[in-house]
Structures are given as C-alpha cells and as structure tokens.
Amino acid sequence: MENKLQHITPNQFVKTLTIIHLALVVGVVIFTCVTLFLNKDAMNFEFSGEDSFLLIYPVIAIGGVSMSQLLFKKMLAVAKQKTDLIAMLGQYQTASLIKYVLIEGPAMIGTVFFLLTNNAAFIAIAGLLIAFLVLQRPTKTKIESDLALRGELRNQFQRYDEVIE
Template identity: 40%
Template sequence: MQIKSLLRTLPIIHFSMVIGLVIFTGFVYWNNPDFNAAMNSSDIFTYLVPVVAASGYFASKAIFQNLTASIGRNDGLQNKLSRYQVATIIKYALLEGPAILALIAYYLSGNALHLVIALSLIAYFFSQRPTRKKVLDDLNLSLEEQKEIDSSR
C-alpha cells in the first residue's frame, strides 16, 4: 500500500460512511410521521439502543487502541499503514452499526431518544475524520518514517 494511497483512501472511506449515515438519517426522519419523547417500557429498543450505542462507542475506542498499540515499532512503514487502515475501518464499523440500529429503531418506534442517540454517534463519527496529523500521532512513527510520509505529499 502506498503512503499517498492510504492518506487519500481513509478520508474517502470516512466521508462516504458519514454521508451514508446522514442520507439514511434524512430518509428515516422524513419517512416517519411520529416523533415522541415518551418512554415505552415494553419496547425492546428502549433498552437495546443505548446499550448497543455505548458498547459500540467504548469498543471502537478500545479495539482501535489495542490494534494500533500492537503495531510494532520495527514493522515496515507499509505494514504499519496497512494495519492502521484496518484498525480505523474497524473503529468506523463499530460506530456505524449502532447508529444504523438507532435509526432503524427510530423509524420503527418514532421515539426521539433513538434519533438523539443516532445523531450523537454520527457527530462523534464525524469528529473521527482521519488527518495526516492523527495518523502520525496514532502510529508514533520514527523520524525517518515521518520524513518519508512528508516527502510523499
């Protein structure tokens, strides 16, 4: 995997996933006439959505940290970048899945809680946009590797 390729591919993947969630949110919001804030204790989504959302949030952080921490300092730059891309995509998937579940729950029940949870996950997901600085900070690259990345611009 080339350095330029990774630094271009990750933002495209992130952007497409965020835009997909935003479009799906718009679809769900405009196609559901109900919007209520009442809690329905017999609705399984009332309990399932917050648990899955919190689990997805914490799992995305923990798994990403574990995967990036397992990248060896002596691995080649290409290997480091490949493993970083895999870790990032897993992090995105663990955020996108609960957001989609929350949106489906809102579509089915009209409960505003599910929509708020979905919007919160989308906002957090948006804030996870990969930048050159984040990649460099997350990977703890050597000076030579940083120079190689900077020279690939």
C-alpha cells in the same frame, strides 16, 4: 492488505482512508435523513420502560463506541510494533475501518429502531453517534500522532507525494 498498499504515497493513503470514512458518514446520514423525512409526522419523544428497544439501544450504542476505541487501541499497538511504514499503514487502515464500522453500526441500528417505533430518542442517540463518527475523520497529523512516527518513518510519511518504500 499490505500488497494493496504497495506503490502508494502517504498523500494517497490519507485520501483513500478519508474517502472511505466520508462514504460511511454520508451513508448513515442519508439513511437517517430519509427515515426522518418519511416519519416526520408520526414522530414522538418518550422514555418508557415498556419499550424494550429503548432499554437495549443505549447498551448497543455505548458498547459500539467502547469496542471501537478498545479494538482501535489494541490494533494500533500491533501497528506500532511493525518496522516498515507500509505494514504500519496497512494495520492502521484496518484498525480505522473497524473503529468506523463499530460506531456506524449502532447509529444505523438506532435509525432502524426509530423507523420501527417512531420514537425520536433513537434518532437523538444516533445523531450523537454520527457526530462522534464525523470527529474520527483521518488526517495526516492524526495518523502520524496515532502511530507515534519518529525518525526515518516520520520522514518517509512527511514526504507526502513520494512512494513509500
């Protein structure tokens, strides 16, 4: 990962991570919208104890969000121990991608469960997951805060258009 970040500016790093985040969000939103459009006439909204998908999906959703936050924090702790900005950003990028995927995955699963059962409860939960994923959008301020950049590392990161050395 570190070799791919050579000769990159902080601005390019943030743009790259933002584009990846946007692609994940757009993918799940399009999939969900198409699924809703195809099944809009057969949609129902019921909470039945007989539906095994409805029993396991909340566990999948909560598990995905919980694991995304837990793994992100653990990987962030490793990133903060790095001594150079390139290594920190590489670790941050990996941590962010894992966080995004662990939120997107359960949203996709909810959409598939809706596709199989026509129960809109799955889409409602998937919609909450998608909204949470949108809120995870990377920004320069958020990255700087998450990595607790101080001193020279912060100065390097704030020179947005200069290549990181």
